Amino acid sequence: MKKVKLIGTLTLLSGVALTLAACGNSNSNNTSHPNFKESTPKKTIKDGGNVSVAVVADTPFTGIFNDELSTNNTDSEVMQYGDESLFATNNTYKYVKGGAADIKINKDAKTATITINPKVKWSDGQPLVAKDYEYAYEIIANKATHSQRYTSSLANLEGLEEYHDGKSNTISGIEMPDGENGRTVVLHFKEMKPGMTQSGNGYIWEAAAPYHYLKDVPFDKLISSNKIRKNPLFYGPYKVSKVVRGQSVSWVPNEHYYKGKPHLKKITASVITPASVAQSIKSNKFDVTQVSNSQWPNIKGAKGVNFIANIPLAYSYLGFKVGKWDAAKGENVMNKDAKMNNRSLRQAIAYGMNVDQVYKRYSSGLSFRIPTLIPKQFGDYFDKNVKGYTYNIKKGNELLDKAGYKKKGTYRVQPNGKPLTIRLAAMSGSKVQEPIIQNYIQQWKKMGLNVKLTGGRLMEMNSFYDKVQNDSKDVDMFIGAWSLSSEPSPQDLYGAKAPFNYSRFVTKENTDLLNDIDSQKAFNNSYRVKKFHQWQAYMDKEAYVVPVANSYNIYAINNKLTGYSLEPSKSMGGGFPNWYYVGYAK
């Protein structure tokens, strides 16, 4: 379920990149950090009332109401009212008891045992059973469905690959001790990973699909069938009452919900364009609206609403190209002689970015510099001793001088005497994106670094990723963004075999640290924490990838509503609140 939101990552990312307008950081003085809460104020709730929610999106939603097949962020947003994740988590995303199902990891037996809460029923009154969980795996792994969710991490489940390749009709690693209609599922893995106790780990699927309802639909027709597009079933607090294709979805209470009857009479989620957000909030058109950060100065004075916010698991970063992806071998190959393969140069460039100043100026404090590649929200895993790179031209100059980048006229040359031109790829976005990037270029110029934009201007997202993914020679460094899974292992983004390691750096130290983080030893949490800290310190020192910023994710909520909380422990998954707790105050 956590994964649901992630799939739309790039879109979200570009969103992050765009809205990362400007930020003030806690150690720069007098920043006007708005003081956001993660929940609406607590009040006594009454039953009844309708809630209208604005879903801010450029395009109509696709309307694939099924976690296994959906790939679209807007879809997750419009189905959050019924689409509850199987497992509950605490505030640092560890699995805890009390959700629709409980999960227990057994390291020695290489299993995960899932016990479904017997009270959980689909919105048509049928119980949620073991087969429903297995069926979700079948949808993902069966090639006929065209699901994009099948990954090598999921294939760590015994027999999933064989099923995927059509060599077997069943998934041998899924055991149902009480039968298909029982409440217990035992998953058998090839290898146990320490991240398996953390939601969003990618090894364990966190949703179920209603087998009794969908079994008559052939796998290849599933994605376009009305049972998924128009009349989907959920076991969360609300159920679909009506879908207006691409525009709106209405939800009414699911009387079979396992926690009890939800408070609201009706929830309507409708799509609006980003251009209407500020006016919608100011004129109280909707009860819940996601704020566009770039319009904040215009929105913040709105009356009748509470602004609540969380910091999403995401960041923007500056990456340096130091190698290439070898598609044949499926691994990154570092080029020792790459222009950017000089630690002093990379560090100097990082010191040249006045991130704090820029975001303070351009984002009203809604975006802020981040020091390391592991977000603070991960609790112990975040290393607070890593300070990152703060603006320091003097230090940058010293580093460059020492490393032999001599000045010839305005600009420095490479230690081998050749001229040095650095091409920066960056995405276009909100109107502040251009001045921010130009500002960095000016700062670098002050240090004598000749930085030019790839293609002479900011690039549209598709072109940007086209160049960055294919290791275009027009890119020496790039500013991208990632939205993260709630399991913090950096293996997928920075591993030697990770295609998403766009910097293409491969060092023994990095590989060892990443392997340690995911090793059997790391089932011992303090060991894992230690390795996470070492990795962050290493990445900070080497600066192959420099973390830049993150921003608040803000919602404007009608101030008569209560119980709306973005805390992970009160979430139904996917970063959305559990709507069971939401209602109007008495």
Next chain:
Amino acid sequence: MWKTVLRRILIMIPQLLILSLLVFILAKMMPGDPFTGMINPNSDPKEIARLRQEYGLNDPVWVQYTRWLGNMFHGDLGQSYIQKVPVTSLIWDRAVNTFWLSLMTVVLTYVIAIPLGVTAGRHQDEWQDHGVQIFNYITFAVPPFVFYILGIWLFGFTLGWFPISGSVSADVNPGTLAYFWSRIYHLILPSILCALISTTTIVQYLRTGIVDNKVEDYVRTARSKGVPENVVFNKHILRNSLLPIAAFFGNTITGLLSGSMVIESVFSYPGMGKLFLDSIGQRDYTTLTALILLFGVLTLVGNLLSDIIMSIIDPRIRIK
């Protein structure tokens, strides 16, 4: 004449083929593909590569093109990569929405433009004429999106008279009177705004036509026979002055289906224009090519219709 019509229709076939080829190649030249936006650490690149292969995105462009062409002749325009439904069903859905919006807009445009044009022409250089001219300058000069956003701000948000987005309210059920009214209600603001800003050409043609025709010999003859002034205007002058407008009426009819990207985007109205724009952004090739082909057909048919209409209302013109 029917021979000519038939010939024109036959010429359309190679025209459309060339159009589709161009569109197909240009679409493929855009950076990225429908899967670019799906990439993230939780999707497996190998799996994405497999899907690319399965959808034939790795084949040479000409292979993809001939495959697409072959399917099209069987009436199969393919499946939308993004919406995961057949393109025909997707377009049908949007075409209905666009049709109603455009129809209302066109009707309102004529209802507003014709009286304005007639008044201006009839009272040439008087205050009525000046008033209409000023109106015309404004509607001509203001960029449509500014006008729409102003309209939505004033009538949608500030006064709260009209809905600000969508084509129908979520609370009503299809088939009921309330549903029908909700659809109309959602159309009022966009269609009025769109109509107001589209009147320029019609007003201008009509005014010029009337001013020119007023001094023609046949008008003098009619007046000297003692025909009442109103009849002179409505029967003799107006009819002749409408000719230039009729010249693009064929395109107006087919234009009912092509929609407007600007108005549909501002109002999040799910119509053809919005679909076209989205399919470019999301690299939804199947939808994109199908739409451009459809727009091409509409333009060519529109031109033909215009010629036919002209020949019907003005017997002096014959299609050769």
